[in-house]
Amino acid sequence: MKKTQYILTIICIFFIISCDDYLDQPNPNAPEFPETIQDLEDTNLLINAVYNSLFHHYVLSIEENTLNSDEGSVGNRGNGGNNPLDRLVWYRHEYNSATTEVSRKWAALYRGIFIANQAIHGLELIEPTISSQTEIDEWNKQKAEAQFFRGLYHFYLHSTFNNGNIIIRDRFEADLDARNKDVSSSEEVIDFFRQDLKAAIEFLPNPSEIQEQGRITKGTATMILANSYLYEGTDAAIETAKNLYQDLINNFGYxxxxxxxxxxxxxxxxxxxxxxxxxxxxxxxxxxxxxDENSLHNRLAGRSAPFTFGGQQRFLPSSWLILEYLNEEIDPLDNRNVIQAGNGSTTTRRVSMRASAMVALNNDLDTRVYQSPNVLQAGNLGGGNNNFITSLFKKYTNHDIASSEQATSSGDRNKSGKNVTINRLSEVYLNLAECYIRQNQISDALNAINAVRSRWGLIKLGVGSPSASFDNIVYDQTTLMEHLMFFEKPLELSSEGHAIRIIDLRRWNVAQARFSDLALRQYHPIQYDAPTGLSRGSITSRANGTITLFDPSDPPGNLNIIYNEFEGAATNYSINQGYLPIPEDEVNNNTAN
Known part of the structure; x- marks a missing residue:
C-alpha cells in the first residue's frame, strides 16, 4: 500500500509529459504551457513529473557504472568472449562520445532538469496569487522539491561528465535557440547546485513529516550536499562534510x-x-x-540475475569482490551468527550476514535464493566461454519473493517493481569515517566503521577488550584508509547508488593503480561437490551439487582454467580518467559549443 499511496499521485503525468529529447520540443508539457498554469494543483502536476524523471533507467546507469568500476564483471569473466558489446565497452573502458548509453544518461539528466525548471517557472508565475499561510507553505515545499532535483541532476552530471565542466540550465527557456549554451567551469557548477540544495533544505520536510513514502526530505538533500563536499576533498570541504554527516546520524531519525x-x-x-x-x-x-523510460518498473532484476534464474547476467560481481565477501570474518560472540541445524545442534554461519544480504554465494548454504537452496552453478564447465556464475548482486533481484525473474507477477524479467536504494545511512557512517581519517581522528573513524560492521555481526576493527571480537590490528591513517578504500566501502556499497565506486576510485587517485593490480591477479576455478545430507535449519544442501569457486592460489584448480579480469580497464582507464565525455549529439547540435 505504501507504493500505491505514492504512485497514484504520478500516473496522470504520463498524459501530460512527453520529452524523450529535452531539446527537441520547446514545450514538453502542452502547447498552452505556461498559460494553463493557474494554481498549486497545476504546479503539483509538474512536481510529480519531476519525481517521475527519477524512474529513468539512465539517471543512475547502475549497469554501466558497476561494470565501469572494479566491482562488476561480465558473464564469462575474463576480458571479452560472448558478452554483449554494449556491456564490454564499459567493462573495458572503451566508451566514447558516440556510445549510446553516454548520450542517454546525459539526456535523462537534462530532461529531469528541464522539467524541474518548468515547475519552478510555473511556481513563479502563480506566486502573486499565493496569499494564505497554507498556500505559502505548499508553494515553498513544491519549489524546494524542484530545486532539489535540479541541484541533484547537476550534481550527478558534474560528478560523471567532462571533469565537471557541464552546462548549467538554470531556467525554463521556451525559445529553442536560447537553450544553446556552452559548458561552465566545474567551480561554477558546484556553486550552482549547492545553492539549489541549500535552498531546498530550508523548506523540505523532515523525514518524520512526510505523508507519502518516496518524497524528498531535508535528510535527502543534506546527504547529497554532504557528498558534494566530500567529493571536493579540500580540508575545508571535508570539515563541512563531516558536520553534515554527523547531523544526518544524530538529528534525522535514521x-x-x-x-x-x-x-x-x-x-x-x-x-x-x-x-x-x-x-x-x-x-x-x-x-x-x-x-519505456517513463514506466514505473525497472530492468535491473533481469539484468543482474544469471541465466539459471531467468536473468540475463549482464553485470555480475567481480572475482576479487566475491572472494572478499567469502573471507569476511564473522563475530563468534554474535548470536545471529549461530545457525540451528536440523538435528538440534548448532553451527556457525558459512558466510557473513553482509555477504548473504549483498550477493548470492554458492557455498552460502544458510540462505535461500529464489526459494531454493543456494546453488548457482548452471554447468557449462568446459571451453573458453565458461560463465563461472558463482555470484549475483541480490540488491536488485526478486530473489526473496519468486522462484525466478520470469516468475514474478509481471511475468517479464525486465519489469521489476523492486525499489532501488540510492543512499542509506551506512554510506553516511563510512563517508564520515573517511572525513575522520583525513583529519587523523583514527579512534572516531574506527567507531564509525565498527557501527556498520557490528550491524552485520562482523568482528570489529582495532584493539578492544577481551570480551568483544576485534581484529587486534593497530591502524594508522594510511592503513585505515586503505581498508576503507579496498574493503569496507566496496563491500558495503557494491553496485549501489550513483556511480559511487568509480567516483571514489577517481577522487582517491587510485583508479589506474587499482585496475592495473587487478589485471595481474589470476583466478583458478575449482570444482567440488557440496556436502551430502547436511541440514542447516530449513536449508538442506544439494547432494553431489556441482559448485564452482574462484581460487587465486597456485597451482591451478581442478578445472585447469586460468583467467584474469580488468585487463581492458587497466589499458584504457587513462583515456577518459573516470569521466564520461560530452555526447557527440550535444557537441553537434548545440551551436554554443
Missing part, C-alpha cells in the same frame, strides 16, 4: 537496520536507514514497454 530480512528485500523497502530510494512498482501500468 537508524542502521538490524533486521536482516529487511536488507535488500521487498519487505525492507523504505527501511529505517533509507535516505533516498526510488519507489518502483508493477502494481500499475505493467503493460508499458519494458524500455
Amino acid at each position: 537508524q542502521l537496520e538490524t533486521d536482516m530480512a529487511k536488507m535488500f528485500t521487498t519487505e525492507g523497502e523504505f527501511n529505517s536507514e533509507s535516505i533516498f530510494e526510488v519507489p518502483y512498482t508493477i502494481d500499475f501500468n505493467v503493460t508499458d514497454n519494458a524500455f
Whole structure:
C-alpha cells in the first residue's frame, strides 16, 4: 500500500509529459504551457513529473557504472568472449562520445532538469496569487522539491561528465535557440547546485513529516550536499562534510537496520536507514514497454540475475569482490551468527550476514535464493566461454519473493517493481569515517566503521577488550584508509547508488593503480561437490551439487582454467580518467559549443 499511496499521485503525468529529447520540443508539457498554469494543483502536476524523471533507467546507469568500476564483471569473466558489446565497452573502458548509453544518461539528466525548471517557472508565475499561510507553505515545499532535483541532476552530471565542466540550465527557456549554451567551469557548477540544495533544505520536510513514502526530505538533500563536499576533498570541504554527516546520524531519525530480512528485500523497502530510494512498482501500468523510460518498473532484476534464474547476467560481481565477501570474518560472540541445524545442534554461519544480504554465494548454504537452496552453478564447465556464475548482486533481484525473474507477477524479467536504494545511512557512517581519517581522528573513524560492521555481526576493527571480537590490528591513517578504500566501502556499497565506486576510485587517485593490480591477479576455478545430507535449519544442501569457486592460489584448480579480469580497464582507464565525455549529439547540435 505504501507504493500505491505514492504512485497514484504520478500516473496522470504520463498524459501530460512527453520529452524523450529535452531539446527537441520547446514545450514538453502542452502547447498552452505556461498559460494553463493557474494554481498549486497545476504546479503539483509538474512536481510529480519531476519525481517521475527519477524512474529513468539512465539517471543512475547502475549497469554501466558497476561494470565501469572494479566491482562488476561480465558473464564469462575474463576480458571479452560472448558478452554483449554494449556491456564490454564499459567493462573495458572503451566508451566514447558516440556510445549510446553516454548520450542517454546525459539526456535523462537534462530532461529531469528541464522539467524541474518548468515547475519552478510555473511556481513563479502563480506566486502573486499565493496569499494564505497554507498556500505559502505548499508553494515553498513544491519549489524546494524542484530545486532539489535540479541541484541533484547537476550534481550527478558534474560528478560523471567532462571533469565537471557541464552546462548549467538554470531556467525554463521556451525559445529553442536560447537553450544553446556552452559548458561552465566545474567551480561554477558546484556553486550552482549547492545553492539549489541549500535552498531546498530550508523548506523540505523532515523525514518524520512526510505523508507519502518516496518524497524528498531535508535528510535527502543534506546527504547529497554532504557528498558534494566530500567529493571536493579540500580540508575545508571535508570539515563541512563531516558536520553534515554527523547531523544526518544524530538529528534525522535514521537508524542502521538490524533486521536482516529487511536488507535488500521487498519487505525492507523504505527501511529505517533509507535516505533516498526510488519507489518502483508493477502494481500499475505493467503493460508499458519494458524500455519505456517513463514506466514505473525497472530492468535491473533481469539484468543482474544469471541465466539459471531467468536473468540475463549482464553485470555480475567481480572475482576479487566475491572472494572478499567469502573471507569476511564473522563475530563468534554474535548470536545471529549461530545457525540451528536440523538435528538440534548448532553451527556457525558459512558466510557473513553482509555477504548473504549483498550477493548470492554458492557455498552460502544458510540462505535461500529464489526459494531454493543456494546453488548457482548452471554447468557449462568446459571451453573458453565458461560463465563461472558463482555470484549475483541480490540488491536488485526478486530473489526473496519468486522462484525466478520470469516468475514474478509481471511475468517479464525486465519489469521489476523492486525499489532501488540510492543512499542509506551506512554510506553516511563510512563517508564520515573517511572525513575522520583525513583529519587523523583514527579512534572516531574506527567507531564509525565498527557501527556498520557490528550491524552485520562482523568482528570489529582495532584493539578492544577481551570480551568483544576485534581484529587486534593497530591502524594508522594510511592503513585505515586503505581498508576503507579496498574493503569496507566496496563491500558495503557494491553496485549501489550513483556511480559511487568509480567516483571514489577517481577522487582517491587510485583508479589506474587499482585496475592495473587487478589485471595481474589470476583466478583458478575449482570444482567440488557440496556436502551430502547436511541440514542447516530449513536449508538442506544439494547432494553431489556441482559448485564452482574462484581460487587465486597456485597451482591451478581442478578445472585447469586460468583467467584474469580488468585487463581492458587497466589499458584504457587513462583515456577518459573516470569521466564520461560530452555526447557527440550535444557537441553537434548545440551551436554554443
